[in-house]
Amino acid sequence: MEKSVGSLQEQALKRKERLKALRDKQLQGRDPQDGEPERKRALEEPDLESEERHRELKLRNYTPEDEELKERQVPKAKPASVEDKVKDQLEAAIPEPIIEEVDLANLAPRKPDWDLKRDVAKKLEKLERRTQKAIAELIRERLKGSEDELAGAVGAVGMAQGDSD
Numbered sequence: 001m002e003k004s005v006g007s008l009q010e011q012a013l014k015r016k017e018r019l020k021a022l023r024d025k026q027l028q029g030r031d032p033q034d035g036e037p038e039r040k041r042a043l044e045e046p047d048l049e050s051e052e053r054h055r056e057l058k059l060r061n062y063t064p065e066d067e068e069l070k071e072r073q074v075p076k077a078k079p080a081s082v083e084d085k086v087k088d089q090l091e092a093a094i095p096e097p098i099i100e101e102v103d104l105a106n107l108a109p110r111k112p113d114w115d116l117k118r119d120v121a122k123k124l125e126k127l128e129r130r131t132q133k134a135i136a137e138l139i140r141e142r143l144k145g146s147e148d149e150l151a152g153a154v155g156a157v158g159m160a161q162g163d164s165d
Helices: 002-028 038-044 048-055 083-093 114-145 147-164
Strands: none
Touching: 114 147
């Protein structure tokens, strides 16, 4: 087992050496247009554009003391006025009134037993009618039974009023 591991390491080292030799060979006899990707060439060769980019410094947060660098300083930015935008957004956020008149009866809280009263209202109407009929019948019976007494009472009242005049 140790011999197989040792031979694998030796093979890996030989492979690394061959790759290194091949790479060195390519770098020495290389032609700039030999098909190497531009990305690799850009990493190896200094680019003039990147140097120009570094020369064009823009100093935003740094105040230099050197006169040459002061020319590259960017003027301070002034905040834009947002008052108009805020006013427009506030006006758009105000909802239009849906109900012009408010009924106070709808706003007032209901009593806890309002639903019970609603359900019993029909039954109470029937009972009220029956009660009125029963009262009227009782009055008629009393009037028939005491018709004589009533006539005497009316006569007595009439005489009492006549005397007081």
